[in-house]
Amino acid sequence: MSPLIQSFVAHFGEMGSRWGINRTVGQVYALLFLTERPLNAEELAESLGVSRSNVSISLKELEGWQLVRLTRQPGDRREYYSSLGSVWDIFRAVAAERRRREVEPTLSMLRQAQLESPADPADRHAQRRMEEMYELAELANGWFDELQRLSPESLVQLMKLGSKVQKLLVLKDRTLAVLAQGDGVAR
Amino acid sequence: MSPLIQSFVAHFGEMGSRWGINRTVGQVYALLFLTERPLNAEELAESLGVSRSNVSISLKELEGWQLVRLTRQPGDRREYYSSLGSVWDIFRAVAAERRRREVEPTLSMLRQAQLESPADPADRHAQRRMEEMYELAELANGWFDELQRLSPESLVQLMKLGSKVQKLLVLKDRTLAVLAQGDGVAR
DNA sequence: CCGAATGTTCAGTATATACTGAACTATCGA
DNA sequence: TCGATAGTTCAGTATATACTGAACATTCGG
Numbered sequence: 001m002s003p004l005i006q007s008f009v010a011h012f013g014e015m016g017s018r019w020g021i022n023r024t025v026g027q028v029y030a031l032l033f034l035t036e037r038p039l040n041a042e043e044l045a046e047s048l049g050v051s052r053s054n055v056s057i058s059l060k061e062l063e064g065w066q067l068v069r070l071t072r073q074p075g076d077r078r079e080y081y082s083s084l085g086s087v088w089d090i091f092r093a094v095a096a097e098r099r100r101r102e103v104e105p106t107l108s109m110l111r112q113a114q115l116e117s118p119a120d121p122a123d124r125h126a127q128r129r130m131e132e133m134y135e136l137a138e139l140a141n142g143w144f145d146e147l148q149r150l151s152p153e154s155l156v157q158l159m160k161l162g163s164k165v166q167k168l169l170v171l172k173d174r175t176l177a178v179l180a181q182g183d184g185v186a187r
Numbered sequence: 188m189s190p191l192i193q194s195f196v197a198h199f200g201e202m203g204s205r206w207g208i209n210r211t212v213g214q215v216y217a218l219l220f221l222t223e224r225p226l227n228a229e230e231l232a233e234s235l236g237v238s239r240s241n242v243s244i245s246l247k248e249l250e251g252w253q254l255v256r257l258t259r260q261p262g263d264r265r266e267y268y269s270s271l272g273s274v275w276d277i278f279r280a281v282a283a284e285r286r287r288r289e290v291e292p293t294l295s296m297l298r299q300a301q302l303e304s305p306a307d308p309a310d311r312h313a314q315r316r317m318e319e320m321y322e323l324a325e326l327a328n329g330w331f332d333e334l335q336r337l338s339p340e341s342l343v344q345l346m347k348l349g350s351k352v353q354k355l356l357v358l359k360d361r362t363l364a365v366l367a368q369g370d371g372v373a374r
Numbered sequence: 375c376c377g378a379a380t381g382t383t384c385a386g387t388a389t390a391t392a393c394t395g396a397a398c399t400a401t402c403g404a
Numbered sequence: 405t406c407g408a409t410a411g412t413t414c415a416g417t418a419t420a421t422a423c424t425g426a427a428c429a430t431t432c433g434g
Binding site: 266 | 379380381382383384
């Protein structure tokens, strides 16, 4: 591995640990991300200096996250892996998976808590706090879901607009009304 | 601890691990979040069944994340901790801290990589991938930064709008023009 | 200034997680 | 059908992280 690639791989190994992903998984992914041609388990183990079994498990983990694609080369029995196409695809895959694994169970737990009718004042307060959290989490969850449906171009546009979006928000109702009146495009 | 509180605390202990936060830290925070009145180290250790030293370290960690506030009660030498006010505050604090600890170093590493002029084609490809990542990360980073400046109310409004924001985006330029013409509010 | 109460630090230990190497399974080509 | 190659699984081990309990530091009231 060249120093350039090395530093990226090492960094993502480190970052992985902070995100609850283990170092090898992070490094395998980082290397696949940077490398144009798909790599097989042998090459990955070799480059990263870890065992084949470790690579095998890491690849399974990455498949669970839908972050790598398995490709086969004609006339070669080995399995070649490559990372998803664009950074957008990666972002979406990670967001989707995190939601499934972390957000959904949390929402479900919070929902469950709302079904109780505690007599104890402390419990009542706790329940209110959970409700507060539930409402925001639910809202954010739905929002992310919707944003994911937007094209990357629209998202980029939205992000570039930044906080100026507030102007549109403030004027939203009138805006839509004006436009509707103007030429009938909006409804 | 009541069963209601227990289940929440246990859940966040678990979730903490997945987020690179250790179980005790997650549990201490969860308990503070649910409890109306501030708690001292003794009470936390007692409720969670862990040692005082463990609580002490966990509280320091939470202070590092700016997630808890230290309050003192008149005529009591003990330090009482409480969680930040609203879920929004928490969200902001976590986002800000994650950016500082994880996003910034990553951006800096990626920026560094752009300064090289590698001869090797593999390195050139790697560099292009890193550039791709850098651009998106930079954009998303800036966006988050701007969103944080919006009031919770505006954010809620934006989230509720969901993907319908796209309509506003598509029409953005004309929208602003029409409004400007209409009454001179937008610029 | 002393003793009790509170908070911090740290060495040692427990626990959890990652990783290896070897055994095993599956599949292909000859 | 056999040997070689690829992939998987798993028991054992290494490593990292969390946690405890005791020693230490600090602060307060008397």
